[in-house]
Amino acid sequence: MLWAVEAAPMGVLLLGPDGTLGHANPAARHLAGLIAPGPQSTPQHLLGLVPDEAWAQACQKGQWLGEVRVGDALILEVGVFCGADENAGRRFVTFTDVSARSARELELQQRHDELERTYRRLSGAQEQLLQSEKMASIGQLAAGVAHEINNPIGYVHSNLGTLREYVSALFGMIDAYSTALAAPDPMSQRDTVQAQRQRLDIDFILGDLPQLLDESREGIERVTRIVQDLKEFSHVGRNEAMRPSDLVKGLESTLNIVWNDLKYKVKLEKHYGEMPPVECHPSEINQVFMNLLINAGQAIAERGVITLACGAEDAEAWISIGDSGCGIAEESLGRIFDPFFTTKPIGRGTGLGLAISYRIIEKHHGRIDVSSRVGTGTTFRIVLPLRQPAATA
Ligand SMILES: Nc1ncnc2c1ncn2[C@@H]1O[C@H](COP(=O)(O)OP(=O)(O)OP(=O)(O)O)[C@@H](O)[C@H]1O
Ligand SMILES: [Mg+2]
Structure with a gap:
């Protein structure tokens, strides 16, 4: 012992x-x-x-x-x-x-704290990056949207000028009638009134005026729609609960926003099936649509087709965005969702669009698949559960 x-x-x-x-x-x-x-x-x-x-x-x-x-x-x-x-x-x-052990433990603890701090900083940076990428793409789009809005505003403005002339001609005509009516023998004024009517081109005005009004109203409605789409697109719901949303409406709104970049080279084909509401953050899903639509447009060099389709099976909904563009090389396919992977020239692509999209879909407990052939085209397919698992919804 x-x-x-x-x-x-x-x-x-x-x-x-x-x-x-x-x-x-x-x-x-x-x-x-x-x-x-x-x-x-x-x-x-x-x-x-x-x-x-x-x-x-x-x-x-x-x-x-x-x-x-x-x-x-x-x-x-x-x-x-x-x-x-x-x-x-x-x-x-x-x-x-145990001095040595404690020193090691202390060092481990310090390293652990440091790692945790770095992790928190990185998460913050990633969140900021995501936000700034979103702002950047919105900024990029703003020019296109401004153009879309400027067009109808332009002709509504010019129509208002014409309408003003028409109204003053019509007032002139009313004056002529009043003067004639006030004369002792109004019938004797008939020729004068008729001459005035011709001089002011009243018959033409009567034909043209309803058309001008209709056209102006359409223009205003278009602007309203674009503004509505923009609002819908940029609706920030980060801290809100996910809500059942109409994904096709989101896709269409987003399409309207990016349309300016696509309209000269793209023919659209739509095969929309039954689509029940999907529980999600619509603004984030719209961001995914935007990234995929912009990529599709950029993949088409001269002229091509973008095919949009959707449907639902069991408890899932799917949306696919296909293009007849350049396709993705076999060796790139495994990397397209990596942050900063891009084949586009500097200034054109940051390589963040798909990485962000992937993250958003992952957060929604969905998946995003791609199938592609060089020279034939690419199709991205997003699958989302109709309802989110209880804890995260
Ligand atoms: N529809 C597509 N057709 C062909 N290649 C595509 C398509 N979508 C993505 N890619 C390829 O995947 C890469 C990564 O796409 P991603 O959207 O992440 O970045 P990016 O478009 O290059 O840049 P960013 O979206 O940040 O402006 C692209 O550079 C391109 O090579
Ligand atoms: Mg992109």
């Missing part, structure tokens, strides 16, 4: 029933030397490290375990043991130097 105590790598102090020091093994004497260097160093110094409450607890429960810090560098794991029954009155205390 004593041999085991002597050989133990940790310091061991054996005590008598009255708490006086009976025996200290070599490891204990070594530790005592570390605590109080010099010839007067005794194992008693070690014993002095045991907190008072440790004795009370050890007597009650049989043992007490704790850590004691000595100075800056030394940390000792201390165990106080009190025997019971046939060992009653026997006590011993162990001291293990």
Whole structure:
């Protein structure tokens, strides 16, 4: 028994029933030397490290375990043991130097904290990147949308000018009639009125005016629709709960917004099937549509077809966006969803569109697949559950 105590790598102090020091093994004497260097160093110094409450607890429960810090560098794991029954009155205390382990643990903890901080910073940066990419693409689109809005505004404005002339001619005509009516013999004024009517071109005005009004109204309605689409597209619902939404409406709104970039080279084909409402953040799904539509448009060099289709099966809805463009090379297919993967020239593509889209669809518990053949075209297919799993909806 004593041999085991002597050989133990940790310091061991054996005590008598009255708490006086009976025996200290070599490891204990070594530790005592570390605590109080010099010839007067005794194992008693070690014993002095045991907190008072440790004795009370050890007597009650049989043992007490704790850590004691000595100075800056030394940390000792201390165990106080009190025997019971046939060992009653026997006590011993162990001291293990855990300074190195604690230093390692501290270092690990520090690294862990640092990693966590970096992770939080990165997540924040990614969120910002996502937001700025969204803003950038909206900025890019703004020019196109401005053009779309400018056109109808332009002709409504010019129509208003014409209408003003027409109205003043009609007022002139009303004046002519009033003057004729006020004359003693109105019938004698007939030729004058007729001449006035011809001079003011009233017959033409009567034919043209309803047309101008209709055209202007259409123009205003178009602007209203585009503004509505923009609002729908950019509706920020990040912190809102997902809500059942009409994906086809979202696709059509988004299409209207990007149409300016596509209309000169793209023929649209639509094969819309039954589409129940899908629980989602519509603005985010619209962003995916926009990225896919822009990619499809960019893949078509001169003229081509974009095919939109949708449908629903079981508890899932799907939307596909296909193009007759250049296609994706076999070796690129596995990388297109990677952030910053782009085959487009600098300034044209950042390689974020699909990475962001992937993330959005993943967040909606859906999937996004691609099939492509070089020279034939590419089709992206998004599948989304109609209802989100309870915890995230
Ligand atoms: N419809 C498509 N036809 C052909 N290639 C495509 C199509 N969609 C994506 N790709 C390929 O995938 C790459 C990555 O697309 P992604 O939308 O992520 O980035 P990008 O279009 O290059 O840039 P960004 O969308 O950030 O402006 C593209 O550079 C292109 O090579
Ligand atoms: Mg893109």
